[in-house]
Amino acid sequence: MTTTFHDAELLSAYLDGKLSPAEISRIESRLKTDPELRLVIEDLRQARAILRQLPQRRAPRNFTLTPKMAGIKPPLPRIFPIFQFASAISAILLIFTFAFNLSAPIAATMQAAAPMYTAGKGGGSDIGPAAAPSDLMGAGAAAPTLESQRNIAAPTAAAESAPATTEMSITADALPTELPAPQPAPQIIHLPVSPQVQYLLLGLAALLGAAAFLVRAQTERNWFKSHAVQPTGLDKNQMLLLLAGIMLALGLAAGVYWLANTTFYAPAPLQPLTFPGGDKGGPAASGDKNTSNAGIFTLSPDMGYNYSYADNAGYIIAIDFPAGTFETATEVAFYAPPPDQPASISLPDGYLFAGRIFQVTPLPQLLPVLTPYTITIYYSDADVASIADESSLLLLVDGQDAAGTCPTVSIYERFPEPNMLRVNVCATGSFTLAAPAK
Amino acid sequence: MDEPALIRNAQNGDLDAFNRLVLAYQDIIYNTTLRILNDPDQAADAAQEAFISAFRSINSYRGGSFKAWLMRTATNACYDELRRQKRRPTVPLEPMSDDEEEIEAPRWLADTSMSPAEKAEADELEHAIQHCLNALPTDFRAVVVLADIQGLDYTEIAAAIRTPLGTIKSRLARARLRLRECLQGFWELLPASFRLESESPTL
Numbered sequence: 001m002t003t004t005f006h007d008a009e010l011l012s013a014y015l016d017g018k019l020s021p022a023e024i025s026r027i028e029s030r031l032k033t034d035p036e037l038r039l040v041i042e043d044l045r046q047a048r049a050i051l052r053q054l055p056q057r058r059a060p061r062n063f064t065l066t067p068k069m070a071g072i073k074p075p076l077p078r079i080f081p082i083f084q085f086a087s088a089i090s091a092i093l094l095i096f097t098f099a100f101n102l103s104a105p106i107a108a109t110m111q112a113a114a115p116m117y118t119a120g121k122g123g124g125s126d127i128g129p130a131a132a133p134s135d136l137m138g139a140g141a142a143a144p145t146l147e148s149q150r151n152i153a154a155p156t157a158a159a160e161s162a163p164a165t166t167e168m169s170i171t172a173d174a175l176p177t178e179l180p181a182p183q184p185a186p187q188i189i190h191l192p193v194s195p196q197v198q199y200l201l202l203g204l205a206a207l208l209g210a211a212a213f214l215v216r217a218q219t220e221r222n223w224f225k226s227h228a229v230q231p232t233g234l235d236k237n238q239m240l241l242l243l244a245g246i247m248l249a250l251g252l253a254a255g256v257y258w259l260a261n262t263t264f265y266a267p268a269p270l271q272p273l274t275f276p277g278g279d280k281g282g283p284a285a286s287g288d289k290n291t292s293n294a295g296i297f298t299l300s301p302d303m304g305y306n307y308s309y310a311d312n313a314g315y316i317i318a319i320d321f322p323a324g325t326f327e328t329a330t331e332v333a334f335y336a337p338p339p340d341q342p343a344s345i346s347l348p349d350g351y352l353f354a355g356r357i358f359q360v361t362p363l364p365q366l367l368p369v370l371t372p373y374t375i376t377i378y379y380s381d382a383d384v385a386s387i388a389d390e391s392s393l394l395l396l397v398d399g400q401d402a403a404g405t406c407p408t409v410s411i412y413e414r415f416p417e418p419n420m421l422r423v424n425v426c427a428t429g430s431f432t433l434a435a436p437a438k
Numbered sequence: 439m440d441e442p443a444l445i446r447n448a449q450n451g452d453l454d455a456f457n458r459l460v461l462a463y464q465d466i467i468y469n470t471t472l473r474i475l476n477d478p479d480q481a482a483d484a485a486q487e488a489f490i491s492a493f494r495s496i497n498s499y500r501g502g503s504f505k506a507w508l509m510r511t512a513t514n515a516c517y518d519e520l521r522r523q524k525r526r527p528t529v530p531l532e533p534m535s536d537d538e539e540e541i542e543a544p545r546w547l548a549d550t551s552m553s554p555a556e557k558a559e560a561d562e563l564e565h566a567i568q569h570c571l572n573a574l575p576t577d578f579r580a581v582v583v584l585a586d587i588q589g590l591d592y593t594e595i596a597a598a599i600r601t602p603l604g605t606i607k608s609r610l611a612r613a614r615l616r617l618r619e620c621l622q623g624f625w626e627l628l629p630a631s632f633r634l635e636s637e638s639p640t641l
Contacts, residue, residue, distance in 0.1 A: 005611070012611035016585070018592055040615075047614040050621060051586035054567050059468040060482050063489045064457040070493050072453060 003036045011041045015048060074223030080215050087208035091248075094201040097193040098255055105189050105264035188263055195260030202256065206249050213242075265300065265329060293336040296363070300329045309336055315355055316378035324371045331363040346399040347434055354392065355383045355433040362428055372406050372424035377433055379419045384435060390416045392435035394423050402431060445504060448496050456496065459504075460489050466505065466588065467512045473583045474516040476572050488515040506594035513580050513599050520576055563627045570620035574613055581606055582613040 013019050014027050031037050067073075290309050299305050299321055308318040317336065336358040345353060355377065375394060384392070392414060394402040403410040405427035413422040421433065441462075447455035467488055472481035488511040499507050571579050580599055584590040585606075592610075596603045 005608075008615060009608050009611040012614055013592075013607050016592070016610075018607070043618040044611065044614045047618040047621070048586050050563075050567060051582065051617070053563065054473070054587055055564060056465060056469050057472055059464040059485065060478060062461065063464045063467070063482075063486050064460045065453060065489060065493055067453060069486075069490050070453050070456075072451070 003034070003040055007037060008040055008044070011037070012044050015041070015044055074220050076216060076219055080212055080219070083208045083212035083215060087205050087212055090201045090205035090208060094198055094205055094252055094256075097198055097201065098252060098259070101191040101193050101198075101259050102255075104192055108189050108264070188265060191259060195256055198256045198260075199253075202249065202253055209245065290334075293338065295334045296331050297334075298329065299326060299332055299362075301325075301327060307332075307334060309334060309358070311336070311339075311356070313339075313382070314378070314380045315383065316376075317356075317358055318376040318378075319360060320374040320376070322371050322373060325369060325373050326362060326367045327370055328367070330367055333359070333361045333363050335359045335361075345395070345397050345432055345434075347395065348399055350436050351393070351395075351434045352387045352437050353432060354387055354389070354435055355379045357397070357430055357432045359430045360428050366428065369405075369426045369428060372410065372426050374422060374424050375402070375431065376420065376422040379421075379433060381419065383433070384419070386438055387435035388438050389419065389421075389435050390414055392421050392433055394421065394425070394431055395434045396427060397430040397432070400427075402427065441504060445496070445499065448493065449499070453493070456493050463505065463508055464489070467508060470509060470512045470583060470588055471516050471519075473568070473571060473587055474513065474576070474580055475519060476568055480519055484515040484519045485512065487518065488512040491515065502597075503591075503594055505588075506590055506598055509584060509588065509590060509594070510598040510600075513584070516580070517576070563624070566621060566624035566627050567617075570617050570624075573620055574616060577601075578609050578613040578616070581609045582617065585610050586614075 010019065010023065010027055014024065019027065031041065290307070291311070293309065293311070295307065295309070297305060297307055302323055304323045305321045306318065307321075308316060310316045319334070321332075336356050339356050345357070347353060360375075377394070379389070393412070396402055396405070402425040403412055403423050405425050407426070410424040414420075425431075441459070444455045444459050448459060464485065468481060468485045471484040471488065472478060475481045475484060488508070491514070492508055492511045495511070571583070574582065577599070581595055581601075584595045584598060585592070590598065592603055592606050595601075596606050599606075601609075
């Protein structure tokens, strides 16, 4: 009789006493007659016995668990999650308001980057838009100018019907009445959330966070003491987290401070303009030549600007404002009355008027010129047919030489060949080119 | 030691009670992991892991043999350790065929392939037994360690390694026979009463 693996299984179980009585009697009777089976059971018995000989080793160390290994944390007082939650809420609110505040100037700038702008259709045909922008302007210092503008709105419209017959008299105090309605000045962007609120949030977040931290540290210390466990202190990750939290708080504080102490200007969206007696309305763009005889542009104190006007006869007026011409951001109006309008200008003896009159006026109020700006005039031969343009001057309407308006008298750059004159000036108002008769 | 009370307390989160159980069972658990893993350091790590996971899952203990329940976490820790080794294999200790089943006959160990020097290293009975244990596939080794070294009942083993009772019986028989065959190579180490007059059985 051959021994099968099933027999070995039965014998193995027999040794362990895991057979039923019937199986036991059957296997025992087979063992009596089968020497091969007896060899197998002997092998199994020996293997079993040898394994039981294996000495028991002592554990090399105690495997008792520390609270940390067991994942047990000291029970934290009920105030801890409240502190933690309140601190987190404050921090989230702070970050949210900071982002909100930061987005305000960005959004305003982007909005202004694509201005809605329509060219005025004929002078004064629509009074509404001309009057409307003045309503947008602030009160206070601008008020007198605004008043005068409102007052002239109707007469200007009336004058439109017969512009050629209107006597035009340019005097310094009459200036604003001849200017188109100004566009709103660049507006200071007010942050939606006040810095005080943000400081309060920052303080709350920091205080509550610190409170939560201290409460936990104290609780853990007591708990470790009562459980006779060595406190583990802060591990590396906790240190990094704490450091990151402090850095974030400092960064936010710096950000809030910066936002609170920076004035943001929103470049005012350009309004549709109509100019009294003007031919075409439109805003001036830096560096562009304007064919409109009136324009308004915005000067910011930290940026230069150049504006030029060219009429059909080839008369070009280019004005270069360096940065810092005026102390604050302001609008500047340029207006060159049509050449056929008579003008009364007091000229020095022997001088004759040449070319056109033009006005350069800051709005809404007259501001002193802090840094000289440059006026360049290109005139045509016809303009100076009967005068000696190598001695030409740029005069203010009261006859004052524009070159003498700066603390240091400016030097004229005269180029009679290309019919050009350039001079630095420090005054605003109405200018005209004049030269002695030939 | 009032074991049921300690277990109850441990189940209520009493770490001190659990640690008293650890002290009572740590030798048994360490010996189990040592015989399965055959590396004192790995065995200690596995034993520690076993106790950690035992504490975390102590509420899944629902009576019966606490020792058998602990053995289950211990064998699980060993299997985890062996899986880790497989992911980062070092020098293979056992000849494995492609399907991870140990090459059938361990004769190569016992008779031919061991050099005299290697044999001299395994000159103690314990080393010989451990050597032959290592020659067994993990599942067979776990069964034989739990049954013949730790004295667990078949049903306890079946619960500990989540294997049907029939498989336990079959693995145990095969493991014992293979061990006997392997130990034949260490004839001179065996106590006289174990020495065989005949060759190992042919099955």
